[in-house]
Amino acid sequence: MTPTILTDIEGTTSSISFVKDVLFPYARRELPRFVHLRGGDPEVRRWLDAVATDLGGACQDDVIVETLQGWIDQDRKHTALKALQGLLWAEGYRNGDYAAHVYSDAAAALRRWHRAGHPLAVYSSGSAGAQKLFFAHSDAGDLTPLFDAYFDTEIGGKREGTSYARIALALKRPPDELLFLSDVVEELDAAREAGLRTVLVDRLEDYPQPRTGEATHGHTRIERFDQLELA
Ligand SMILES: CSCCC(=O)C(=O)COP(=O)(O)O
Numbered sequence: 001m002t003p004t005i006l007t008d009i010e011g012t013t014s015s016i017s018f019v020k021d022v023l024f025p026y027a028r029r030e031l032p033r034f035v036h037l038r039g040g041d042p043e044v045r046r047w048l049d050a051v052a053t054d055l056g057g058a059c060q061d062d063v064i065v066e067t068l069q070g071w072i073d074q075d076r077k078h079t080a081l082k083a084l085q086g087l088l089w090a091e092g093y094r095n096g097d098y099a100a101h102v103y104s105d106a107a108a109a110l111r112r113w114h115r116a117g118h119p120l121a122v123y124s125s126g127s128a129g130a131q132k133l134f135f136a137h138s139d140a141g142d143l144t145p146l147f148d149a150y151f152d153t154e155i156g157g158k159r160e161g162t163s164y165a166r167i168a169l170a171l172k173r174p175p176d177e178l179l180f181l182s183d184v185v186e187e188l189d190a191a192r193e194a195g196l197r198t199v200l201v202d203r204l205e206d207y208p209q210p211r212t213g214e215a216t217h218g219h220t221r222i223e224r225f226d227q228l229e230l231a
């Protein structure tokens, strides 16, 4: 059996610090200008209107911007925020303001697994558009040719078992032929509930206190991708 590998991004292929200290502050800072300039574009307006609906109906763009900045501060995984962040980050990648961080062991393993014939897919709270940009502009080069599919919270939340069942259906694979890698045990619990195989990626750079014993919730634990044994 050649398992399909489904991977999370933040804390798994890539450092939490890059997302929290580079991407999020960039989006927070650039949001007012972005909404002012591009708030009329249908692909931007659609998501601003979704935020307004969440706030109870029509409201000023200034209020929407403040709400979105508050959600960034709280690390809310709201689909509209994630879609807007993706559109904003595109500008940063294009201008060369940053390259996406990917751990060298992750880039090497993804390339090795792809060569060995393992289908690869991503499931992140970041929008599918943001995921493609992320891997296209990584510090390990363009990794997008390695991936067959990208899933975001439009398929459901990462802590809900049904999301993983839907991903298995979309990939046309039985759940137990999917192996999900994540740094968040609650996401792994949901994936296991749907029948997926699971691995906790417990990187010391991101989690200085190793999660061992009960803290792993019984998921296989690795600190680097090269420790993963694919049966
Ligand atoms: C597409 S990169 C940005 C990741 C992001 O916005 C995020 O919230 C991280 O969530 P993940 O599910 O990858 O841990």
Ligand SMILES: [Mg+2]
Pocket: 008, 009, 010, 011, 012, 182, 183, 184
């Ligand atoms: Mg993560």
